Amino acid sequence: MPQPSFVTGQFLVSVATIVIVIHIILIGVAYCIYFERKISAWMQDRLGPNRAGLDFGLPFLSFLKGMGGVGQPLADGIKFLIKEDYTPATVDKPLFSLGPALSVTVALVGFAIIPWGGTWIMPGFTIPVLNWYIEGGPVTVAGADINIGLVYLLAVGSLSIYGIAIGSWASNNKYSFLGGLRASSQMLSYEIPLGLSILAVLLTTATLNPTKIIGYQHEHGWLLLSCPLACLMFYVCSLAECNRAPFDNAECEQELVGGYHTEYSSMRFALYFLGEYAHMITASAIFAVVFLGGYKLNPFPGGVDLPLLSPDDVSLLAVLAKFGVMFVKTALLIAFMMVVRWTLPRLRFDQVMSVAWQGAIPISIAMVLMHSLLSYFGIHQMPLMLLANVGLAAVIIAVQSMIPRPKNHKVALAGSRFSPLAGERVTTRPTNAEAIEDRPVQTALAR
Amino acid sequence: MPFTLKPYEGLDVDSESVKYLEKSIDTGERWVLNFGPQHPATHTTLRLVLELDGERVVRCTPHIGYLHSGFEKLAEHMDYNQYVTVVSRMDYLSPIANDIAWHGAVEKLFDIEITPRCKVLRTIMAELARIQNHLLCCGAAALDLGGFTAFIYGFNSREPIYDICDYISGQRFHPDWTRVGGLMQDLPDEATFKKMVKNYLANDLSKAIDDMERLLLRNRIFLDRVQGVGVMTKEEAISWGWTGPCARGSGVKRDVRKDDPYLCYADNWDGQGAAAVKFQVPIATDGDCYARFVVRMEEMKQSMKIIDQLIDNIPGGSVDTFADAKMVKPKKSEVYGSIEGLIQHFELIMSNRGWKAPIAECYGGYESANGELGYTIVGDGTAKPWRVKVRPPCFMNYSAMAKLTEGHMVSDVVAIIGSINVVAAELDR
Numbered sequence: 001m002p003q004p005s006f007v008t009g010q011f012l013v014s015v016a017t018i019v020i021v022i023h024i025i026l027i028g029v030a031y032c033i034y035f036e037r038k039i040s041a042w043m044q045d046r047l048g049p050n051r052a053g054l055d056f057g058l059p060f061l062s063f064l065k066g067m068g069g070v071g072q073p074l075a076d077g078i079k080f081l082i083k084e085d086y087t088p089a090t091v092d093k094p095l096f097s098l099g100p101a102l103s104v105t106v107a108l109v110g111f112a113i114i115p116w117g118g119t120w121i122m123p124g125f126t127i128p129v130l131n132w133y134i135e136g137g138p139v140t141v142a143g144a145d146i147n148i149g150l151v152y153l154l155a156v157g158s159l160s161i162y163g164i165a166i167g168s169w170a171s172n173n174k175y176s177f178l179g180g181l182r183a184s185s186q187m188l189s190y191e192i193p194l195g196l197s198i199l200a201v202l203l204t205t206a207t208l209n210p211t212k213i214i215g216y217q218h219e220h221g222w223l224l225l226s227c228p229l230a231c232l233m234f235y236v237c238s239l240a241e242c243n244r245a246p247f248d249n250a251e252c253e254q255e256l257v258g259g260y261h262t263e264y265s266s267m268r269f270a271l272y273f274l275g276e277y278a279h280m281i282t283a284s285a286i287f288a289v290v291f292l293g294g295y296k297l298n299p300f301p302g303g304v305d306l307p308l309l310s311p312d313d314v315s316l317l318a319v320l321a322k323f324g325v326m327f328v329k330t331a332l333l334i335a336f337m338m339v340v341r342w343t344l345p346r347l348r349f350d351q352v353m354s355v356a357w358q359g360a361i362p363i364s365i366a367m368v369l370m371h372s373l374l375s376y377f378g379i380h381q382m383p384l385m386l387l388a389n390v391g392l393a394a395v396i397i398a399v400q401s402m403i404p405r406p407k408n409h410k411v412a413l414a415g416s417r418f419s420p421l422a423g424e425r426v427t428t429r430p431t432n433a434e435a436i437e438d439r440p441v442q443t444a445l446a447r
Numbered sequence: 448m449p450f451t452l453k454p455y456e457g458l459d460v461d462s463e464s465v466k467y468l469e470k471s472i473d474t475g476e477r478w479v480l481n482f483g484p485q486h487p488a489t490h491t492t493l494r495l496v497l498e499l500d501g502e503r504v505v506r507c508t509p510h511i512g513y514l515h516s517g518f519e520k521l522a523e524h525m526d527y528n529q530y531v532t533v534v535s536r537m538d539y540l541s542p543i544a545n546d547i548a549w550h551g552a553v554e555k556l557f558d559i560e561i562t563p564r565c566k567v568l569r570t571i572m573a574e575l576a577r578i579q580n581h582l583l584c585c586g587a588a589a590l591d592l593g594g595f596t597a598f599i600y601g602f603n604s605r606e607p608i609y610d611i612c613d614y615i616s617g618q619r620f621h622p623d624w625t626r627v628g629g630l631m632q633d634l635p636d637e638a639t640f641k642k643m644v645k646n647y648l649a650n651d652l653s654k655a656i657d658d659m660e661r662l663l664l665r666n667r668i669f670l671d672r673v674q675g676v677g678v679m680t681k682e683e684a685i686s687w688g689w690t691g692p693c694a695r696g697s698g699v700k701r702d703v704r705k706d707d708p709y710l711c712y713a714d715n716w717d718g719q720g721a722a723a724v725k726f727q728v729p730i731a732t733d734g735d736c737y738a739r740f741v742v743r744m745e746e747m748k749q750s751m752k753i754i755d756q757l758i759d760n761i762p763g764g765s766v767d768t769f770a771d772a773k774m775v776k777p778k779k780s781e782v783y784g785s786i787e788g789l790i791q792h793f794e795l796i797m798s799n800r801g802w803k804a805p806i807a808e809c810y811g812g813y814e815s816a817n818g819e820l821g822y823t824i825v826g827d828g829t830a831k832p833w834r835v836k837v838r839p840p841c842f843m844n845y846s847a848m849a850k851l852t853e854g855h856m857v858s859d860v861v862a863i864i865g866s867i868n869v870v871a872a873e874l875d876r
Binding site for chain 2 (some may be wrong): 043175345411417
């Protein structure tokens with residue numbers, strides 16, 4: 001069979017990377033849940049899961065008991081699979097199953113552009129049965145090393161709204177619907193400052209290709225130090241995109257019972273969970289690539305770094321070392337997301353919206369303006385950019401403290417008993433039939 | 448009467464005499480949400496039918512009674528010592544406070560004076576119960592807003608109080624500790640009790656309150672959620688019958704411990720001129736959820752001060768009133784050892800005897816963590832009361848739920864329920 005032209009070394013390495021990374025991500029998502037429970041427990045003076053070891057209850061494996069609870073995700077996975085798959089009768093059946101599937105698929109697609117291992121000089125080899133010769137040469141250890149890398153991320157990230165919106169609509173449940181509405185508008189609103197912060201990065205680095213962004217950071221230091229405002233904005237917006245606290249109105253238990261996943265159980269619920277954590281992992285990995293220098297350990301400008309991690313070293317060991325550094329950075333960012341969730345209360349939904357439209361978007365527009373000015377004047381040195389960012393932050397804090405905060409207030413509504421429109425005649429009986437359909441109100445005077 | 452109620456200038460409120468509106472004014476975005484009896488945010492079984500305009504609450508109709516268990520009816524079949532087991536099930540966030548309040552009312556009906564030692568022990572446990580209740584209320588208020596860690600810190604800090612209740616009465620949760628004229632038993636060992644209480648106050652509680660304050664009180668997100676939400680002015684609070692920290696958060700200066708003192712809050716509680724315990728009553732003026740929260744946090748610190756004043760000076764003597772008061776069940780050693788003890792035991796336990804309650808009606812109100820917890824007891828000469836009516840502070844506080852909620856948003860409903868500290872068992876009885 002003739003060798004197709006697209007089967008090159010890069011293609012094979014990309015396919016191998018994708019396969020390996022997807023497996024790691026899927027296992028990583030399960031262990032994200034485990035780490036969330038452990039981290040939240042340690043923060044709350046508790047222990048977290050510590051009983052489910054890897055012994056499966058078998059007597060000859062009893063030396064694997066306990067183990068700090070590392071078998072918990074496995075146990076949870078098995079539980080989700082064997083649990084009764086209950087679909088309520090009133091749901092829209094095709095959409096009910098489509099929602100979680102979409103959520104997971106879209107979340108997993110975002111990993112393609114992340115450069116996990118830098119460049120590798122691959123030796124040429126022949127595939128045995130088909131007798132195709134694959135030439136050696138430099139390959140990028142990434143799923144897809146495309147020039148529009150970060151735009152791809154934004155596009156795919158926006159798709160994740162569909163999974164939630166479809167799932168909440170299909171559930172035929174007022175609470176799910178409310179949760180889905182909140183999630184959709186929140187995710188849409190926070191896409192804008194996310195995009196603007198990536199625009200700020202683009203203005204600085206002049207490229208959207210993740211590998212070249214890491215290359216830029218090799219010369220100029222981590223973008224965390226050059227563009228701290230963009231970094232902060234990106235992190236906060238990715239928290240909002242993942243529906244994590246403090247922006248988790250869509251799924252908060254206390255207000256909406258379950259939000260968009262109220263009606264889901266067993267594997268579909270597990271898929272929603274998986275989708276959310278996969279989204280978190282993607283966001284953290286992109287943050288590590290763009291702002292924390294990818295596999296570069298030295299945050300300051302200049303090329304001094306561990307020899308294994310320099311972009312020149314192209315051996316397999318270097319690839320693995322770079323992969324390891326990326327993994328650790330992603331894990332630390334995810335842990336920080338969890339710490340934030342278990343510390344902060346959640347914002348009310350209108351506060352979420354006002355933070356986005358009256359807070360994040362004006363700030364990110366100002367930030368883009370500042371970065372355009374810096375880029376126009378060719379300023380790329382880290383100290384000057386840091387100074388400019390700090391100055392802009394000071395201006396923002398000064399301006400923001402002068403803007404009066406809207407206070408919580410009651411709104412006069414027609415038909416209300418205790419906050420009616422001015423001059424309205426108020427009826428004290430419940431006015432809606434649903435309110436009294438099972439508990440009739442006894443009138444004292446029957447007229 | 449320290450306050451003059453002004454006439455309520457507000458709405459021209461109609462009752463059923465006007466033709467009932469079939470539909471409220473339809474903006475096209477109104478829908479009904481049943482904040483059902485089963486919901487993670489309503490702390491127990493509360494039901495609110497919310498008519499919503501988008502996310503704003505137009506009308507809020509609370510339905511109560513999902514936890515009604517006929518507690519007051521049970522009182523007619525139990526005598527004055529047996530009913531204490533039922534009473535601690537009402538405000539189960541601070542069970543021992545109910546016991547103390549119940550027997551305080553019973554002793555008022557019987558006109559019994561309890562011993563100083565008993566008063567001190569009851570006061571210490573009442574303040575510990577107040578701390579227990581406020582820790583859970585503040586923690587749950589934070590939990591409903593998403594501050595999970597503050598909830599766990601508060602809840603974790605209630606464990607030593609359970610251990611103390613276990614020590615003095617044998618049960619962690621519903622101690623059923625008090626009896627008519629005294630307690631079920633004296634402290635097993637006073638030194639251990641002192642050590643447990645002092646250790647708890649110094650190590651666990653101060654740290655927990657400190658942690659909760661640092662997590663929440665300066666947190667902009669928390670402040671934005673609770674400030675200005677569910678505002679009740681002072682006049683409105685009085686007219687709706689609010690008591691306790693909810694009323695004090697609105698500026699009402701009323702605390703039963705100061706206005707109608709009892710136990711160690713009254714001067715001369717030991718008959719020899721001992722001064723009442725010194726403490727301050729925190730009052731806030733804003734009347735919103737934040738004010739109620741802060742009042743509760745401050746009350747916990749004042750309770751710590753009260754316990755500190757009393758724990759080192761527990762008087763000696765017996766916990767039960769004098770043996771010839773004929774109201775107290777004597778100790779077993781007396782029952783088996785002396786003829787008077789045997790006769791007194793017989794007179795109280797045998798079913799055609801028992802306490803001879805005065806044929807009178809009496810109301811005894813104590814300041815529990817939620818407000819004024821009172822019992823109206825109608826005695827009819829037998830060992831069982833004719834009627835017991837409980838004044839549950841939650842009921843009065845919750846009755847204003849619609850007033851607080853309408854005009855705010857769905858998320859504020861949760862904040863308001865958390866700040867009123869609704870305990871359905873007390874609300875529905």
